[in-house]
Amino acid sequence: TAIYGSASDASKEVAGEVADLIRKRNKSGKKTVLGLATGSTPTQVYGELIRLHNEEGLSFENVITFNLDEYYPMEPHSLQSYVRFMNEHLFDHIDIPEEQVHIPDGTLEEENINDYCREYEEKIRAAGGLDIQLLGIGRTGHIGFNEPGSRPDSRTRLITLDRITRKDAASDFFGEENVPRRAITMGVGTILDADRVILMAWGEGKAPIIREAVEGNIREQVPATYLQEHDNAEVILDDAAAEKL
Numbered sequence: 001t002a003i004y005g006s007a008s009d010a011s012k013e014v015a016g017e018v019a020d021l022i023r024k025r026n027k028s029g030k031k032t033v034l035g036l037a038t039g040s041t042p043t044q045v046y047g048e049l050i051r052l053h054n055e056e057g058l059s060f061e062n063v064i065t066f067n068l069d070e071y072y073p074m075e076p077h078s079l080q081s082y083v084r085f086m087n088e089h090l091f092d093h094i095d096i097p098e099e100q101v102h103i104p105d106g107t108l109e110e111e112n113i114n115d116y117c118r119e120y121e122e123k124i125r126a127a128g129g130l131d132i133q134l135l136g137i138g139r140t141g142h143i144g145f146n147e148p149g150s151r152p153d154s155r156t157r158l159i160t161l162d163r164i165t166r167k168d169a170a171s172d173f174f175g176e177e178n179v180p181r182r183a184i185t186m187g188v189g190t191i192l193d194a195d196r197v198i199l200m201a202w203g204e205g206k207a208p209i210i211r212e213a214v215e216g217n218i219r220e221q222v223p224a225t226y227l228q229e230h231d232n233a234e235v236i237l238d239d240a241a242a243e244k245l
């Protein structure tokens with residue numbers, strides 16, 4: 001666990017680590033494979049990566065990305081889609097080739113989702129696995145959309161969102177009744193397979209669940225506790241999110 005005075009200082013540190021890896025890989029002509037998250041938490045990390053691209057020439061031409069999750073159903077152009085979110089907060093501002101970006105598809109026919117999820121896993125493997133996975137945390141303790149009850153060996157799949165998660169998303173959707181009931185998410189096992197995992201949380205609202213995640217027993221009721229078993233996972237907090245540790 002690392003605690004910073006502000007989310008922006010912490011975000012710069014995280015972006016710096018990501019950028020260092022990309023530069024190192026670029027030098028040796030290798031790809032960097034990033035697992036990316038949405039939500040308000042990682043936005044300043046993306047902002048800093050864009051700044052490094054603009055001001056220091058950090059190139060994303062050799063970067064491959066896999067996003068954690070997407071609501072289901074969801075059209076990519078919808079206000080709330082994670083495709084739109086990622087384009088606006090990162091991809092539209094950097095030089096990553098479109099074919100190297102992967103975000104779960106919220107427009108699939110339901111009968112095709114299982115095959116699609118298997119292929120998503122296969123693509124991560126074929127890319128060489130995730131080098132760094134960025135995570136936020138939901139009030140339920142979810143990582144990605146792995147809600148309470150998710151198994152440690154779960155893989156990419158269609159899940160049902162927790163009531164609390166849908167409440168927290170209500171303002172984005174102009175009412176809880178408009179929040180989709182389901183989502184496609186990488187599994188806990190998919191996340192734990194990453195070489196490095198960085199979970200970020202800012203603000204006092206996250207302090208109770210951060211205490212559970214960091215100090216609580218490892219259990220499926222709080223999926224973020226599974227990260228305690230990863231040998232290269234780090235929790236990065238601002239003072240407020242760390243206040244109950």
Ligand code: GLP
Pocket residue numbers: 037038039040041042068069135136137138143144145165
């Ligand atoms: C959503 C996302 C999660 C994210 C969580 C927290 O549920 N699917 O990946 O961690 O929201 O959101 P925020 O970062 O806005 O607090």
